[in-house]
Amino acid sequence: MNPGDRVRVDRAGGTYEGVLLPSTTAEHLVVKLDGGYNVGVDRDAAEVEVVETDVYDISPGETSEESRVEFDEDLPTVSLISTGGTIASTVDYRTGAVTAQFDAEDVLRAVPDLAGRANYRGRVVANILSENMTPAVWQDLARAVHEEIAAGADGVVVMHGTDTMQFTASALAFMLDTPVPVVFTGSQRSADRPSSDNVMNAVCAVEAAKSDCAEVLICMHASASDDACALHRGTRARKNHTSRRDAFDTVGAEPLGEVDYAAASEGDDPVSFRREHAERGETDLDLDPDLETGVELVKFTPGTDPAMLDCLDDPTGVVIEGTGLGHVNTDWIDRVAALVDDGTAVVMTSQCIEGRVCDRVYDTGRDLLDAGVIEGEDMLPGTAKVKLMWVLANAASVAETIST
Secondary structure, eight states: OOTTOEEEEEETTEEEEEEEEOOSSTTEEEEEETTSOEEEEEGGGOEEEEEESOSSOOOOOOOOSEEEEOSOTTSOEEEEEEOOSGGGEEEOTTTOOEEEOOOHHHHHHHOGGGTTSOEEEEEESOOOOGGGOOHHHHHHHHHHHHHHHHTTOSEEEEEOOSTTHHHHHHHHHHHEEOSSOEEEEOOSSOTTSTTOOHHHHHHHHHHHHTSSBOSEEEEEESSSSSSEEEEEETTTEEEOOSSOTTOEEETTSOOSEEEEHHHHHHTSOOEEESSOOOBTTSSOOEEOOOOOOOEEEEEOOTTOOGGGGGGSOSOSEEEEEEBTTTBOOGGGHHHHHHHHHTTOEEEEEESSSSSOOOTTSSHHHHHHHHTTOEEOTTOOHHHHHHHHHHHHHHOSOHHHHHTO
16 A cells, blocks of 8 residues: 555545545555545554555655656646645644645645646755745746756746745746746645645646746635636735635736636636736746845834834845835935945835835925935835846846836
């Protein structure tokens, strides 16, 4: 009896049939039922029958940086790149904590619904929870995606923790010109929980990676129900809820498109788009991975001492999350001007969810413009930080490039 076998489990008068998943302990079995729910049972209290061996042809092997799992040579090739996170995690039954420990092949074992949709190349760039993400990993990931596309991948799915997914998706959108879809997905709830969203998100992400939209996208639940996944542009998405499965929103507009899960399950074309997007093949593959890491994001709140700007360690760039149209206390203006005079690029964004910065309406805004502040238009503060990191390392004119 091995992971990937179809088993029938009898326990306490109940019978469960499904695919045996990898388990974190020798004392428990974890079975994925046909309906998508997972059931954990005590081995000693259960009678187990193997109904069919090797239901999914996934070679066990040792975890490595690269692996390959194929189902059908006539299908498109989708590269699955794992960085960790809840979609690639399980529960440690000893402590009850969720830990990131699955590689790309483990995800395929845990999500058998991926079988038959594409040929898969698995690759592990990192195995971390997303709070541990760094710009250096963004660069490693961008290089890995570039290599996979150059090697012939028809689409890329990046498995990533949701907490910082919007930052990484933004980084890749700036660093990478892609002729194929690059789709980020994750899971708000681990595969061990009955309410896990990992199966639907993974399936919809693969379908999006086969679409004609050659952009960096985030694919997550569109609602609390298992009906569709929304497709958000990587630079416009924001995680707006700590735990709901539909935690992500596109700020300032409707999502770019969606994936109908029922259609995906029935083999129909499930992907639709609401607005214009970059088409598959119209952009040449290119990579500019350089980043200026000396960029800080500072949030202004009433009463914040402007001296906090003096505590920044010789920053190359500063993004300020101001109030309303892009304001700070007037006591900040002299220090902002001093930063600009020292060669620091200062970009103003807003704490408001909707709308754009306009520092030409009130005196404070005009004074900030006179001090040399660059308006961040309607960029999200996090996106503005990532873009400024990229612009400082790659563009001749920061002011002109940051606002386009």
